[in-house]
Amino acid sequence: MSSIVSTIAGRAVPLRGNDIDTDRIIPARYLRCVTFDGLGQFAFEDDRTQLRAQGKTHPFDDPRFAGASVLVVSSNFGCGSSREHAPQAIAKWGITVIVGISFSEIFFGNCVAMGVPCLRASAVDIESLHDAIERDPACEVTVDLSKNEIRFGARAIPATMADGPRKQFLTGQWDAVGELVSGITAVRGTAAGLPYVRKFA
Amino acid sequence: MSSRTLFDKVWDLHAVRALPSGQTQLFIGLHLIHEVTSPQAFAMLRERGLKVPFPERTVATVDHIVPTEDQSRPYADTLAEEMMVAIETNCREFGIRLFQPGSGKQGVVHIIAPEQGLTLPGMTVACGDSHTATHGAFGAIAFGIGTSQVRDVLASQTLSMSRLKVRKIQVDGALRPGVYAKDLILHVLRHLTAKGGVGFAYEFAGSTIDALSMEERMTVCNMAIEGGARCGYVNPDQITFDYLKGREHAPTGAAWERAVAWWKQVASGADAVFDDVRTFTAEEIEPTVTWGISPDHGIGVGETIPARDSFAKEEWATIDEAYQYMDLKAGSRIAGVPIDVAFIGSCTNGRLSDLREAARVVGAHGGTVAKTVKAFVVPGSEAVKVAAEAEGLDKIFTAHGFEWRNAGCSMCLAMNPDKLIGRQISASSSNRNFKGRQGSPAGRTLLMSPAMVAIAALEGRVTDVRTVLQRSAASSKS
Ligand code: SF4
Numbered sequence: 001m002s003s004i005v006s007t008i009a010g011r012a013v014p015l016r017g018n019d020i021d022t023d024r025i026i027p028a029r030y031l032r033c034v035t036f037d038g039l040g041q042f043a044f045e046d047d048r049t050q051l052r053a054q055g056k057t058h059p060f061d062d063p064r065f066a067g068a069s070v071l072v073v074s075s076n077f078g079c080g081s082s083r084e085h086a087p088q089a090i091a092k093w094g095i096t097v098i099v100g101i102s103f104s105e106i107f108f109g110n111c112v113a114m115g116v117p118c119l120r121a122s123a124v125d126i127e128s129l130h131d132a133i134e135r136d137p138a139c140e141v142t143v144d145l146s147k148n149e150i151r152f153g154a155r156a157i158p159a160t161m162a163d164g165p166r167k168q169f170l171t172g173q174w175d176a177v178g179e180l181v182s183g184i185t186a187v188r189g190t191a192a193g194l195p196y197v198r199k200f201a
Numbered sequence: 202m203s204s205r206t207l208f209d210k211v212w213d214l215h216a217v218r219a220l221p222s223g224q225t226q227l228f229i230g231l232h233l234i235h236e237v238t239s240p241q242a243f244a245m246l247r248e249r250g251l252k253v254p255f256p257e258r259t260v261a262t263v264d265h266i267v268p269t270e271d272q273s274r275p276y277a278d279t280l281a282e283e284m285m286v287a288i289e290t291n292c293r294e295f296g297i298r299l300f301q302p303g304s305g306k307q308g309v310v311h312i313i314a315p316e317q318g319l320t321l322p323g324m325t326v327a328c329g330d331s332h333t334a335t336h337g338a339f340g341a342i343a344f345g346i347g348t349s350q351v352r353d354v355l356a357s358q359t360l361s362m363s364r365l366k367v368r369k370i371q372v373d374g375a376l377r378p379g380v381y382a383k384d385l386i387l388h389v390l391r392h393l394t395a396k397g398g399v400g401f402a403y404e405f406a407g408s409t410i411d412a413l414s415m416e417e418r419m420t421v422c423n424m425a426i427e428g429g430a431r432c433g434y435v436n437p438d439q440i441t442f443d444y445l446k447g448r449e450h451a452p453t454g455a456a457w458e459r460a461v462a463w464w465k466q467v468a469s470g471a472d473a474v475f476d477d478v479r480t481f482t483a484e485e486i487e488p489t490v491t492w493g494i495s496p497d498h499g500i501g502v503g504e505t506i507p508a509r510d511s512f513a514k515e516e517w518a519t520i521d522e523a524y525q526y527m528d529l530k531a532g533s534r535i536a537g538v539p540i541d542v543a544f545i546g547s548c549t550n551g552r553l554s555d556l557r558e559a560a561r562v563v564g565a566h567g568g569t570v571a572k573t574v575k576a577f578v579v580p581g582s583e584a585v586k587v588a589a590e591a592e593g594l595d596k597i598f599t600a601h602g603f604e605w606r607n608a609g610c611s612m613c614l615a616m617n618p619d620k621l622i623g624r625q626i627s628a629s630s631s632n633r634n635f636k637g638r639q640g641s642p643a644g645r646t647l648l649m650s651p652a653m654v655a656i657a658a659l660e661g662r663v664t665d666v667r668t669v670l671q672r673s674a675a676s677s678k679s
Contacts, residue, residue, distance in 0.1 A: 018519050019395060019495050023635040027642065028614045032266060032280035034240035034287045036348075046642035075515065076396040079429065080635060081614075082331040083238060084347035105399055105431050106331055106345055113349030123515065164223040164363050173222055177251070177349075180357035183217060183226055184254060187359055190217045190228045191255070195463045196321055197230065200456035 010069035040092030078107025238329030308582020318448025337434030374483035398430030493523035543658035551581025570602030571661030615640025
């Protein structure tokens, strides 16, 4: 199922703000579902409605950013619940890579499992990337995982990801299930050695 | 790098092998599932023709969508009914135990597993729910995971994970009257921030933690995730063993003795090395209330809402957003803020001791719920409900104007009919005050202990619970 994820290029959408939690990414009422299909249109639903009421436009509603595939966020993005519905909604909206100052751990892990890399860059560099896309929404952003950098316009900024997941993307092994299932004999061995699995017999 | 901590020992015991990615394949001793984050995982299994090799190591319940009033089937909400049918079908097909409403064993997933003795020290636990950290109270390493990882655990009983660093949170001293485990964790979050724990497991230790009951330890570990830590735990001790003894799935007879001996060994040794240590003093903790939109926005009930410049500059945008969303101003007092809804429940504070303490406050106060307030109590599980009713707690609540409900997550995240309306503001014993968390996109949440929620319900506004506790202590002396 997996495939190599190395360089992703496309237009970007800027989303400023620290601590954007999963309840804001996808409100709980949309969790009443048995499939992830159709979640894309509800991404950031409440934030979008609120801004509209104030006569403002959320980046996900802004026609200048329609069709973007790179999401540029701020820090601690995706904190809160473990709901995979959050990254699924973002991915179904059309995002294939996320760049930010930092990510919540569970959100990051969910993204790895879905094949959506999340890269970190410095606050200063993210700021300049936000500015650049807001100035020129048509600007192409290239996220290069193999070179650990993000290129836009004439600039290249360093971007990082922990070695383990980075390798998973670069070798096409981000979808762990095949690998995990292939180790089932070793799994049974570990289980057999655990006192509680043996019921402390 | 940490060593000889409980985290390190449990990790090493459960490590199956190093994966090509450099991550560890980690065996999961107990896998808990619920109706919201599991249906897509089962669909993925079917898509790929995968089996569940250890069905006896997964336990299912329903909690998020179940109505707490009319529980007759089919549910009025057709989407909720569809999710119920999905988990029933999935559990049947894959041979997984499911605790249904009416079984006496249903309830919030993080409440039922401990009360049935399913969660044991030295285990790894995973659940498609971030508050899985709760189980760390037993000295288990418990991770919240996403749906693709639920699939991974179902298909292999393992996860691909990177080792965490370990931070010891040392809390010493005695909590003052009217100050609870909830205040302790809100205080820790306030000082370490909502993202301070990213990359860490939190070990809670020190004389204050040692003195906490298991239910209080669960409250503390439950909210480790709100500090960014992937898991939190307390070393198992006699209090842990006393809690577990005699529970349905706990070991018995000679196996019990062997289990206790093993549990003692997995605790962090005196020689444990931590990546980081932070210390707190219990006497400095006040009843704590959140004023903003993140669980680390807590202040003592006697304090005023902090000014923007008391936060790091990167936080200013969030802080401004919090003032605006909550409609609260820097410098104004949190005590006295009027509330519309009072909610007692959730996996943070929906256990018997929480309900007892709230009922004690209600009894000591003697009044009824303020006319402007809707107040309701949702036991965390069917077993909690039965036990509370046996003690007459339900009667105390209803006599004073609170509604008494059936078990479920309820207005913790408002996926069932219990929701805030419009700009309503709630006093809530739950764990998240995010924008829109309690069902209304504009709804507002003030997090606090169940005792503080009880007094807020009666007074109609945020009130220091110590005023009524002191009054009743004084009158019982006279
Ligand atoms: S009570 Fe709240 S936090 Fe706990 S599992 Fe239910 S929804 Fe999640």
